[in-house]
Amino acid sequence: MKKNLSDRISNLPVSATLAMAAKARELKSQGVNVIGLSLGEPDFNTPTFIKDAAIQAVNDNYNSYTPVDGYVELKEAICRKFKRDNNIDYNPSQIVVSTGAKQSIANAIQVLINPGDDVLLVAPYWVSYSAIVLLAEGNPIEIYSDINTEFKITPEQLEAAITPQTKMVVINSPNNPSGSVYTEAEYRALAAVLEKHPDIYVLSDEIYEHINYGVPHFSFAQIPSMYDRTLTINGVAKAFAMTGWRIGYMGAPEWIAKACTKMQGQITSGANCIAQRATIAALDAPVENIKYMIDEFSSRREMILQLLDKIDGFVLNQPKGAFYVFPDISHYFGKTLKGKSIENASDFAIYLLEEAHVATVTGDAFGCPNNIRISYAASKEDISEAVDRIKRVLS
Ligand code: GLU
16 A cells, blocks of 8 residues: 655654654664763653652552543642742643643644744744644744844844734743743843734743753743733653653643643543642642752753863853753864765764764754754763763864
């Protein structure tokens, strides 16, 4: 029979972050000593108090289907978290719990975007935003930011990008892949532009909220004029070392939350029962409980910036959050290294994988073709060895 896939899937790009991680895993399974700095995944164990809550849930026989939008106790815990950390008032009816923040984002875009609608993305942006918009037959429209403005956009850039087709703008602070963090003043300036365009929704991805090295986190929905049109996305993967547990959530106007619940009800239903119970423990605990991980990321950040600074041709940004560095490596374009010609960031990332056995992710996937993303959510030994290897294959 002819292999006749839909155009939808045939045209969909593979997730570059997951593809690189899979490649690194495959090489490892063949015995190659690969250092994986491609995936944004903490290398810590999930804290014991969260694991204990999960074990308790198993023993308490939490095994049935969960409500599509999440256990009410979890939605209440999420509302407490939003109030405590972000000073945003959400009711449980405004919360939808999903299988990872990725599903929360997909729900949001599916329920708001019609074919032909424009969605503004600030490049560099996380790889899956554009793919998810394309699945909804929307148009991803990139607004470029660069290293000189710390990879942040100005109100003027936002204003210039808006057209009558603009339905949504996606913002992400701390940012994946740049690590940039918007200040309250910067977000208020962007909000002032949006106030002139009342029909544009804002998807604010705040999954890296707690991985922050000093600039206070500010949630876009804290701005009163933005509250009714903002969808706040968060989850437990990054801050609580719970990537595999797959729990993300959204706080949004109730009519949008209801639509997302309807969407999720036809696709995956409620998120995993045990992971949801564990998430209640995670969110109700004082944020101090996870500070040891943030402190360690902060110290690794210092370390990797110092080490990378010694490599010729790397133009480094100074990330203020998340656990990525996003250097400009275009210095190497047009050069031939060990007989391999480097024409673009993908060639460069493949070269590092093949020659240095270090996995990174090409900037093309994030809308920035001059850069690569290096995750420092890895041990200091791995970071140091990886940078040594990179230096060796570039000299
Ligand atoms: N968000 C993480 C990353 O950017 C995990 C992989 C993914 O879902 O893209 O590495």
